[in-house]
Amino acid sequence: MQVKKLAPHFKNCCTVVCGTLYSVFGIKRLKNLGNAVIAIFTLLILLVFTAQDAQALILINEFLADPAPGLAGDANGDGTRHSYEDEFVEIFNLSSEAVNIGNWSISDSASIRHYFDADTLIEANSTFVVFGGGDEDLMPEHWQTASEGYLWLNNGGDAIFLRDENGLEIDFVTYGSEAGNDQSMSRNPEGSLGEWIKHTDLPNANGRLFSPGYLINGLPSQSAAPEPATLVYLAFGLGSMILVRKR
Ligand SMILES: [Ca+2]
Ligand SMILES: [Ca+2]
Numbered sequence: 001m002q003v004k005k006l007a008p009h010f011k012n013c014c015t016v017v018c019g020t021l022y023s024v025f026g027i028k029r030l031k032n033l034g035n036a037v038i039a040i041f042t043l044l045i046l047l048v049f050t051a052q053d054a055q056a057l058i059l060i061n062e063f064l065a066d067p068a069p070g071l072a073g074d075a076n077g078d079g080t081r082h083s084y085e086d087e088f089v090e091i092f093n094l095s096s097e098a099v100n101i102g103n104w105s106i107s108d109s110a111s112i113r114h115y116f117d118a119d120t121l122i123e124a125n126s127t128f129v130v131f132g133g134g135d136e137d138l139m140p141e142h143w144q145t146a147s148e149g150y151l152w153l154n155n156g157g158d159a160i161f162l163r164d165e166n167g168l169e170i171d172f173v174t175y176g177s178e179a180g181n182d183q184s185m186s187r188n189p190e191g192s193l194g195e196w197i198k199h200t201d202l203p204n205a206n207g208r209l210f211s212p213g214y215l216i217n218g219l220p221s222q223s224a225a226p227e228p229a230t231l232v233y234l235a236f237g238l239g240s241m242i243l244v245r246k247r
């Protein structure tokens with residue numbers, strides 16, 4: 001299984017560089033019109049990259065390709081076990097701000113299986129779940145059903161892609177036959193970029209086959225993924241220190 005990680009690091013570097021440029025050129029000689037233009041320009045770039053960083057902190061956290069037989073496989077809780085309707089993909093917002101994922105998509109290896117409703121919000125440090133199907137009247141607000149029919153997650157191996165409204169890949173996972181064991185696959189720790197394991201192997205799973213819409217062990221340590229705001233403050237602080245030293 002693989003996770004695309006390079007884009008967030010690149011964006012974080014750009015955020016620091018832009019923030020420092022703004023602090024040095026934008027504050028020191030603000031009376032100079034040319035430098036004022038540079039300051040505004042770099043600030044706009046900073047804001048753009050900060051917004052994109054928030055998107056980069058959305059990840060695929062859990063998926064169920066193979067619902068167990070009988071009611072044990074009724075992941076969407078509608079009282080019926082269905083091979084395709086009870087499949088699901090759970091995503092997680094690792095950032096400290098809500099993110100609009102309207103018109104984002106989920107695909108398998110064959111085609112797009114779901115478009116998120118317009119203006120869908122995933123709250124900070126929260127999950128959002130897409131099921132293959134089921135009775136939407138029974139579902140919480142942070143659940144949706146696949147807009148294009150089912151999710152069609154093959155039990156013996158497949159891929160899942162999460163893309164934004166522009167088709168930019170936010171996260172993906174590829175898997176093999178390990179996902180065909182009557183239970184979901186989950187990140188470990190949950191809500192992180194950690195390894196994928198069988199759900200029952202999660203700490204404190206206590207035999208639970210899935211956990212759509214929540215994390216069994218609560219939020220992971222935030223140290224593995226710096227908040228965008230932290231990076232912005234760091235950049236401004238560094239720039240200000242340089243400015244003071246030059247005065
Ligand atoms: Ca399946
Ligand atoms: Ca069901």
Ligand SMILES: [Ca+2]
Nearest residue numbers: 062211212214
């Ligand atoms: Ca879960």
